[in-house]
Amino acid sequence: MGENRFIGEFPKIGIRPTVDGRRRGVRESIEDHAIGLANAVAQFLSENLKYSNGESVQCVVADTCIGGVAEAAACAEKFRREGVGVSITVTPSWCYGIETMDMDPHIPKAVWGFNGTERPGAVYLAAVLAAHNHKGLPAFGIYGRDVQDLGDTTIPGDVQEKLLKFAKAGLAVATLRGKSYLSMGSVSMGIAGSIVKDDFFQEYLGMRNEYVESVEFLRRMELEIFDKEEYEKAYKWVKEHFVFGEDINEPKGQRTAEQKEKDLQTSIKMAIIARDLMIGNEKLAEQGWVEEACGHNALIAGFQGQRQWTDHYPNGDFMEAILNSSFDWNGKRAPYILATENDCMNGVTMAFGHLLTNTAQVFADVRTYWSPDAVKRVTGKVPTGKAQGGFIHLINSGPAALDGTGQQKIDGNPAIKPFWDITDDEMMACIKNTQLRPGNTGYFRGGGYSTDFTTKGDMPVTISRLNYIKGLGPVLQIAEGYTVELGDEMHDSLDLRTDPTWPTTWFVPNLTGEGAFKDVYSVMNNWGSNHCVVTYGHVGSEFMTLASMLRIPVNMHNVSSESIYRPSAWNMFGTQESEQADFRACQNFGPLYK
Numbered sequence: 001m002g003e004n005r006f007i008g009e010f011p012k013i014g015i016r017p018t019v020d021g022r023r024r025g026v027r028e029s030i031e032d033h034a035i036g037l038a039n040a041v042a043q044f045l046s047e048n049l050k051y052s053n054g055e056s057v058q059c060v061v062a063d064t065c066i067g068g069v070a071e072a073a074a075c076a077e078k079f080r081r082e083g084v085g086v087s088i089t090v091t092p093s094w095c096y097g098i099e100t101m102d103m104d105p106h107i108p109k110a111v112w113g114f115n116g117t118e119r120p121g122a123v124y125l126a127a128v129l130a131a132h133n134h135k136g137l138p139a140f141g142i143y144g145r146d147v148q149d150l151g152d153t154t155i156p157g158d159v160q161e162k163l164l165k166f167a168k169a170g171l172a173v174a175t176l177r178g179k180s181y182l183s184m185g186s187v188s189m190g191i192a193g194s195i196v197k198d199d200f201f202q203e204y205l206g207m208r209n210e211y212v213e214s215v216e217f218l219r220r221m222e223l224e225i226f227d228k229e230e231y232e233k234a235y236k237w238v239k240e241h242f243v244f245g246e247d248i249n250e251p252k253g254q255r256t257a258e259q260k261e262k263d264l265q266t267s268i269k270m271a272i273i274a275r276d277l278m279i280g281n282e283k284l285a286e287q288g289w290v291e292e293a294c295g296h297n298a299l300i301a302g303f304q305g306q307r308q309w310t311d312h313y314p315n316g317d318f319m320e321a322i323l324n325s326s327f328d329w330n331g332k333r334a335p336y337i338l339a340t341e342n343d344c345m346n347g348v349t350m351a352f353g354h355l356l357t358n359t360a361q362v363f364a365d366v367r368t369y370w371s372p373d374a375v376k377r378v379t380g381k382v383p384t385g386k387a388q389g390g391f392i393h394l395i396n397s398g399p400a401a402l403d404g405t406g407q408q409k410i411d412g413n414p415a416i417k418p419f420w421d422i423t424d425d426e427m428m429a430c431i432k433n434t435q436l437r438p439g440n441t442g443y444f445r446g447g448g449y450s451t452d453f454t455t456k457g458d459m460p461v462t463i464s465r466l467n468y469i470k471g472l473g474p475v476l477q478i479a480e481g482y483t484v485e486l487g488d489e490m491h492d493s494l495d496l497r498t499d500p501t502w503p504t505t506w507f508v509p510n511l512t513g514e515g516a517f518k519d520v521y522s523v524m525n526n527w528g529s530n531h532c533v534v535t536y537g538h539v540g541s542e543f544m545t546l547a548s549m550l551r552i553p554v555n556m557h558n559v560s561s562e563s564i565y566r567p568s569a570w571n572m573f574g575t576q577e578s579e580q581a582d583f584r585a586c587q588n589f590g591p592l593y594k
């Protein structure tokens with residue numbers, strides 16, 4: 001379908017059928033069932049999961065059943081050769097735990113112990129999970145709720161759910177590994193999130209850090225180190241399809257028509273150059289720029305922008321918005337992950353959301369909690385419906401994907417979809433509902449174009465954010481909720497008090513009445529930084545599964561306890577106060593790549 005932008009292949013899922021190694025009767029009687037289960041899991045996962053380019057996820061099954069150490073080693077060797085990044089062990093029977101288990105410390109692991117009783121698959125499951133815990137190699141247990149008959153290779157619904165949750169998060173872990181975070185510029189406006197903690201990237205994510213100074217954009221523009229044909233195409237596309245909105249600057253702060261035209265051209269060139277910096281472009285090699293053609297293998301990047309760049313050159317808003325979207329002048333394609341203000345912690349959070357859902361992400365400032373009283377004081381009206389307890393204004397110039405307009409649909413409702421499910425009409429609707437507006441020249445003295453839109457209401461979304469705490473390391477916070485619409489009048493009076501050329505999302509978290517989710521105010525009050533990421537869907541539990549694989553504790557969430565899925569070892573740190581147990585488990589096992 002789409003391209004693979006990165007060096008190497010997408011990680012595969014390795015399936016390991018394990019059996020009791022006793023030949024002359026026992027092994028032979030269960031092998032077919034074990035292989036049948038392994039094939040069923042492989043088929044189920046490749047039918048239901050896609051890589052970020054839209055292709056089906058690939059599974060590899062071990063060449064033989066694994067009854068002992070020699071076969072476990074042969075399987076590990078095959079998995080290494082095949083580029084397996086995630087492993088799932090399946091069995092209907094008793095097997096020998098420490099002789100058959102997957103010992104690779106970096107590969108996320110799950111074990112499905114068949115719930116039958118003719119043979120003791122669940123006994124193995126318990127034994128092998130104990131072995132994983134004993135050895136500090138956390139694994140996810142999968143034990144179906146209802147007993148199945150010997151020989152049955154159907155995958156029950158509850159097992160399917162766990163397989164998918166595990167595999168999605170596991171593939172995200174394996175995809176991040178070996179990729180780069182590319183920092184374009186340095187720290188923006190004193191924002192701590194834009195201090196790139198290389199130890200965090202290396203030890204928690206298995207990623208490399210790369211750095212280019214923003215002056216590289218100037219060099220590439222001046223020496224025309226970009227595909228000029230592509231630039232012409234992009235320029236035409238932008239002029240033809242985007243609505244150009246009003247300039248809200250005071251007349252003396254407005255840029256001239258000539259400057260604005262130049263700003264638009266620069267903005268488009270910046271988008272092409274940033275993408276080339278991230279993933280390379282073979283067209284550059286044809287022009288003799290072979291080094292530049294290679295790119296930085298960057299799955300995530302950040303652009304400092306403010307202030308040195310934006311004080312003199314057009315802002316990065318168009319570049320950030322279009323790269324983070326699921327489409328551009330070349331048509332629909334996976335989003336590139338680009339954080340504004342070089343907030344790498346939000347950039348990583350965006351990558352989590354993208355890899356778990358294959359959708360575009362909305363990067364935003366967590367700007368304002370509007371209480372019902374404050375809304376009444378300012379507008380004379382009280383908010384109603386989902387917004388009645390107040391709401392949070394998410395708004396930042398730049399990096400909100402245009403998919404965040406909410407103009408795509410699932411079952412007739414506003415949604416954000418993987419690029420391969422987006423129709424041409426939906427793509428155009430995202431564009432038509434966005435205005436390119438001359439940036440606020442008080443902030444952006446070098447001009448540029450911000451992307452103004454308002455997110456459709458009633459979308460189930462999850463906001464999240466990784467924070468870095470000295471002495472503790474990274475922690476993740478999550479709030480599931482909904483986007484809301486306020487009606488034109490209320491929207492205008494609240495939005496116009498802010499930076500109205502920026503994209504706005506009105507958000508209401510789901511409340512539990514307790515702790516940080518006591519009310520909307522307390523969610524705002526407990527947010528750990530100036531930024532968050534909006535991901536389509538209620539996917540908090542997917543984030544939590546991923547965080548546990550990376551040993552990142554979750555310090556705040558409103559995910560129901562039944563849908564939380566973590567390695568079995570986590571229960572050994574306490575089954576009642578799961579938040580504290582998570583902290584202790586993460587601390588105990590330490591970063592995945594340390």
Ligand SMILES: C[C@H](O)[C@@H](O)[C@@H](O)C(=O)CO
Nearest residue numbers: 306341365396397443530
């Ligand atoms: C214009 C301002 O500097 C904004 O960019 C500011 O509100 C932020 O986004 C801070 O994260």
Ligand SMILES: [Mn+2]
Nearest residue numbers: 341365396531
């Ligand atoms: Mn910001």
